[in-house]
Amino acid sequence: MRASVRPLNPVHGSDGIPVHGDRTLPFSVTREWSAPAGRYLERWFLVHPESSTVVFEGPIREEVLIWGLQALSSLTDRLMNSFPLEPGPYLLVFALGGHKAAEIETQAVRVSEAPV
Secondary structure (H helix, E strand, C coil), rough: EEEEECCHHHHHCCEEEEEEEEEEEEEEEEEECCCCEEEEEEEEEECCCCCEEEEEEECCCEEEEECCCCCCCCEEEEEEECEEECEEEEEEEEECCCCEEEEEEEEEECCCCCCC
């Protein structure tokens, strides 16, 4: 599994979750799954690493088609709606078929201004 978190506006950098005024700006979460072929329920969670508190639940994908172990199946969520988030480190925890499948570290990064 490979995953990345990126601001939608390149002015805000190439990695992480942009934050302005302790609220997120639009960003994307992309992941590529390699798993046994089938249809799975898939979702992700943004977790505070010290407290293990889920601070945001990503969208639920009811039926994700995974092509199998020999091919990567790519998914991207574009988060346009702002939510409260303090700058700092977080974990992005991914669940596939009701089981924790992977996690990555990411950063919520304060940016100087919102896009015009």
